[in-house]
Amino acid sequence: MRLSRYFLPVLKETPSDAQIASHRLMLRAGMIRQQAAGIYSWLPLGFRVLEKLQRIVHEEQQRAGHIPVLMPTLQPAELWRESGRFDAYGKELLRIRDRHDRDMLYGPTNEEMITDIFRSGVSSYKSLPMTLYHIQWKFRDEVRPRFGVMRGREFLMKDGYNFDLTYEDSMHAYNRHMASYLRTYERMGLKAIPMRADSGPIGGDDTHEFLVLADTGESEVFYDSAVTELTLGDRAVDYDDRAQLEAIKAEWTTPYARTDETHDAALFEQIPEDRRKVGRGIEVGQIFYFGIKYSEPMGAMVADETGAKVPVHMGSHGIGVSRLVGALIEAHHDDKGIKWPEAVAPFGAGIVNLKVGDPDVDAACAQIYAALSAAGVDPLLDDRDERAGQKFATMELIGLPWRITVGPRGLKNGVVELTCRATGESEELSAEAACLKLAGIFAGL
Amino acid sequence: MRLSRYFLPVLKETPSDAQIASHRLMLRAGMIRQQAAGIYSWLPLGFRVLEKLQRIVHEEQQRAGHIPVLMPTLQPAELWRESGRFDAYGKELLRIRDRHDRDMLYGPTNEEMITDIFRSGVSSYKSLPMTLYHIQWKFRDEVRPRFGVMRGREFLMKDGYNFDLTYEDSMHAYNRHMASYLRTYERMGLKAIPMRADSGPIGGDDTHEFLVLADTGESEVFYDSAVTELTLGDRAVDYDDRAQLEAIKAEWTTPYARTDETHDAALFEQIPEDRRKVGRGIEVGQIFYFGIKYSEPMGAMVADETGAKVPVHMGSHGIGVSRLVGALIEAHHDDKGIKWPEAVAPFGAGIVNLKVGDPDVDAACAQIYAALSAAGVDPLLDDRDERAGQKFATMELIGLPWRITVGPRGLKNGVVELTCRATGESEELSAEAACLKLAGIFAGL
Incomplete structure (x- = not known):
């Protein structure tokens, strides 16, 4: 993309009402615009990040064998009356009346609707296991929306639901x-840490929240630092291999890691003192086994091997997609702006033309732009007639992981400058070498 | 995808309340489920088609230089009070009150919000031309929703808005x-034909609707058959070339083509009789120049070359994405089911295993599946233990463009059967040749 043809309304001033870094930086970098309390438009730069996150979520869900669908944002009240939640849910549920005075709601979650889809289409255990998910906008009418997209009212979430014949199958899901x-x-x-969560009135241990450590997190967290060393890395995960998945769960959930809701001081004291950590975390996901809570009242039954009708075991599992944009920035920023990891950056690299109008510099920029585009690096070329300082400040604010600076002096020596946003380090090298290096970095993503 | 692990709830009976072919076939093929009047869930097969359409729309919009954003579904009433539409819009506007008794609405369109985004971020003619668009769910509270996704209440639409300094620039947009x-x-x-539309109280000729010819269309259309012969084909379109685009518009809009709203019987009579056609059409898009209708009252002004503040010229342009799924089926189906064009088919090919459990047949199916997957054909393998007749009927109903049938008798002779859904023609050839043929067909998509 050429910046001269793009819409990137960066702000020079820090918005006074934004209390946390991610909210400030998303406004300043022209990623979002608030349209009402807790309701945002995603401007071009923000939309790009949201799209990249969605793609990763889709890919990993489908790799695990889960099937995408798309449920509507509005739901009829009848479904929620079947589960009893239409009246039980508090004021966070946005209730709507249509022109025929029918009660509806803007879905904050989809247990009822997915159960309805399941019961209408599945009647035998032979169709199981099955996990359906979607990525769709939700609404929770928070009394005091704040922190930008971190606690908005209209938010994008991936929610998935497993349907299984037995408790054991449901645990595999x-x-x-x-x-x-x-x-x-x-x-x-x-780095998101699964922490034992509070399952509420249903009971059982079978819910974990995933928290990203950040000073601005809404939850206090207590954990064994050993858990922060864990990584899946390149290991091959076979999602049909029950033993392997059980082992992965054990690996991540054996070290102590809990939020203040489930914290157990006595257990915490048993961790060696140098590994005992207290901090704050941002919740970016939750998994939850809830058994037959919806399938039984809503009649989501299948015939088992003996022909008997039994309610299916279910769980629901969510990833806060729009909230993740904020969490990523909380985890990756400095005084100057955002520092995107390569996999989710809105553009892979910025190209700064230091002398727009100079034929050599313009030509070199065009060449680099074409080479990076061909290599899938997806560059943003700053071809505006602005001061170098302002161009650098914009690039640092919007946080592209790499910057290639092209000027007449460097070109005379056959070099451009390649700068890494994460480390701040620069090196001079030929344009070809810079492009090759970035192509290599982005090839694996 | 292996059908044994998929969710494809096909119906044997024809739903009695579905009046048109696309609605019936979408229900029967397990593409959608109605959740309330005019509100649908997109089941796995339907979601795949919707995703393919979205991708094509995004690609073509960005090829034309238009910039994607994403506006929220809910909007504050204040914005619509600025334009006067909050009160003026009829009961199709779903008005909502939140927990703090603030008036909101579920956006049926986004002129006000995009104008707000523009005025907050752009102040100089130097940022123009600019076209912003999004693909987002909309809501129109139709009094009598019908025809499935063709006239639903919650629907997916691409709407784009151009901002230009002059009328001439806006015409280029x-x-x-x-x-x-x-x-x-x-x-x-x-084949969608641009037809002169009724611009309503604003006046001017500058609006066209795009209509797909279909017997079930809601509009009566009158056209010169010459317009149905036109095709862009492979011609290179340069979206910055004003003369070329003007010529394309002239080519498509010179032959007579109007809906009943703008029909002029005297003009129609001038067409040679053998080219004079009357039919029905489904509206799948509209483009509209409306000048300063929103920019003036809402203060979307830019400084022009002389420094004077002038309201920008705008237009809005829509493609009915969810409705297109219905329109595609109306245009491509027969008694047995849907006949998807390759570019939008939920899966490129079906593989029918005629003898599940036979090691040779299973192995051949697995090989074909792997080869087609690697070639990007995205196959659906029917590996269920069902009768051949039922498998064929399912494949014909869901309308995959190609079917490869694999059975023990064919394999003994070294052949499989390749069947084209559009023509119904079959040929016997080696599995390798069948895969190569399909790889070639899908390589260009």
């Missing part, structure tokens, strides 16, 4: 979700 | 949209 979530966050450049 | 829409529909395998 639970573990599939845990492993696929770990991969998802790792690919995005995030 | 208009022509860009016309050419890019023609390409978009052609890529999907649809």
